[in-house]
Amino acid sequence: MKTLAIDHVSLSYGPERPVLSDISLPADDARMTVILGPSGCGKTSLLRVTAGLIAPDSGTVLIDGRPPVPGRDTALLFQDARLLPWRTARQNLAIVVGSGRAATVEALLVRVGLEGSGDLYPEELSGGMQQRLALARALATPAPLLLMDEPFASLDALAREEMQGELLSVLEEEAERRVLFVTHSVDEALILADRIVVMRATPGRIHQTVHPDLGPPGTPRRDAPAFAAIRRDLADALHRV
């Protein structure tokens, strides 16, 4: 299994703009780490540092023991799916997968539940279907770490729940992949995460790390006896940071 280790990372966008202060996420068994925190606390900046897109002022990020190479070690997913609008779903995947690998493209469409929609253009897909395609595009890369920046935030409640389930079931088949997932939703964090990191702002730093004991992701965690108590604790923590 691949490892991600973030060690004492600090970042500023200029002398007067410290954004991240001494962030450490030790390598552990968590496959899905969810970052929760108030607006502007530096969650997206942390994902960009983790992707190797910006260098921290100090500290290190190591993926499998090596500094991240942008585009090789991580695949990014955003709130908007960022698909090529003039290409069909199938073509959006083919560009990443490479020519002559039609079977791989079809398998990816099936894996994210888009079989039968390969000929549709992005504007013909619902928001949830667009995010399924964005997920398939990320899975088409060999990147060991998926960086997901509020990917389901613009979906309606039902589509959001479906996508959470979809993500978990996809990861069941992708034993090597790790995910760093940013959300504002305590419930989403509790449903998805092995490890929850609560950040606080100005500058962004880690307030609390929680390993929720709610059963494996994908099981009906809402029914776990501890769900309501952990939910309340996290919501309180978020109000205090």
Ligand SMILES: Nc1ncnc2c1ncn2[C@@H]1O[C@H](COP(=O)(O)OP(=O)(O)OP(=O)(O)O)[C@@H](O)[C@H]1O
């Ligand atoms: N390129 C940049 N140059 C200067 N300041 C920036 C830049 N990118 C982000 N910031 C500032 O850094 C801080 C953290 O931004 P970031 O987007 O990382 O936070 P966030 O927690 O992801 O916010 P949100 O939850 O609202 O998306 C904010 O004050 C933001 O204005």
